[in-house]
Amino acid sequence: MLLSLVLHTYSMRYVLPAAVMLGTAPTYILAWLGWRLFSFFVPGARIYQEVDDRFYNIYQSMVLFFFENYTGVQIILYGDLPKHxxxxxxxSNHQCTVDWIVADILAVRQNALGHVRYVLKNGLKWLPLYGWYFSQMYLVIFPEGTRYNPELTKVISASQIYAAEQGLAVLKHVLTPRIKATYVAFDCMKNYLDAIYDVTVAYEGTVDQMGKRKEAPSMAEFLCKECPKVHIHIDRIDKKDVPEEQLSMRRWLHERFEIKDKLLIEFYDSPDSQRRNKFPGKCINSKLSLKKTLPSLLFLGGLTASMLMTESGRKLYVKTWIYGTVIGCLLVSIKV
Known part of the structure; x- marks a missing residue:
């Protein structure tokens, strides 16, 4: 009985962060919508974009409060550490839903959190409230197209067979990357880019007692503090070093994933226990200050609590969930 209660209490550690992150969604959407309407009377698209990025920064900072400060996870950085x-x-390689948080983890350390945008799986556009907003975002790309899960042996096998048939190196800890999103993004944005960040992520604690790689943590498991460390290796590649022709870029991208694969083989499979569970080279333990996240939590939490304290506020809150979801789905359908 006592053990069951302890286990139940432990599993509920993700409920508070999940409730706050989802519970503040109507507040965030209403604030954004209010600014969107007001911006029609403000000259210049730049002003709208700056404030829109600021709103986004506030929400993402609150999310990072839970994924870094609340969990106490250690962020270990290797390679070309971003300075500005x-x-x-x-x-990046793709293993779980926490991967997009890792992009935010790097961005907040460059004061660029409000500018992060994502290429996401098509089905995510149907998320209540967030789906339409997320469907407008780009720049963070997971070229594998789906998550690497060691339990999905058919997916891994199909990826390896395809690579062999195409005369490409067969990869062990990542899937064969797809070129389309990377090529289109680079081709459209090359005149504005400074570099590509080739990021390799490994979650510590994802190896079983037999030394076999396990599935990466879900968001709920991560928020339950089941991942003690996240190891992030960064290679900064200047845009002039990226081939622009699609076939050449395809070979280049696969070579980058070969490098990722070697890093992950070192991390998971090194026969030397001193080299396992880390990437080669120097590293730093990067801790995120509460000053970066707590004000956003207090701001959005306070606005939401104020809304829920009145009957009219509660009605507006519920209507935002309902109508925001319906309208968002309609907008996505029209866009499709």
Missing amino acids: KENIIYL
Whole structure:
């Protein structure tokens, strides 16, 4: 009985962050919608974009409060550590839903959190309230197209067979990357880019007692503090070093994933226990200050609490969930 209660209490550790992140969504959408309407009377698209980015920064900062400060996870950085804000395309291996948070983790350390945009799986556009908003975003790209899950052996096998048939190196810890999103993004944005960040992520604690790689943590597991460390390796590639022709870029992208694969083989499979569970080279333990996240939590939480304290506010809150979801789905359908 006591053990069951302890286990139940532990599993509920994600409920508070999930409730706050989802519960503040109508407040965020209403604030954004209010600014969107007001911006029609403000000259210049730049002003609208700056305030829109600021709203987005506030919400994402609140999310990072839970994923970093609340969980106490250690962020270990390797490679070309970002020193200042740049216009970039972020390429990463893809293992779980926490991966998009990792992009924010790097962005907040460059004071660029409000400018992060994503290429997301098509089905995510149907998320209540967020779906339409997310469907407008870009720049963070997961070229594998789907998550690498060691339990999905058919997906991994199909990816390896395809690579072999195409005369490409067969990869062990990542899937064969797809070129389309990367090529289109680079081709459209090359005149504005500074670099590509080639990012390799590994979640510590994802190896079982037999030394076999396990599935990466879900958001709920991450928020339950089941991941003690996230290891992030960054290669900064100047845009002049990226081939512009699609076939050449395809070979280049696969070579980048070969490098990722070698890093992950070192992390998961190194026979030397001293080299396992880390990437090669120097690293730093990067801790995020509460000053970066707590004000956003208090701001959005306070606005939401104020709305819910009145009957009219509660009605507006519920209507925002209902109508915001319906209208968002309609907009996505029309766009499709």
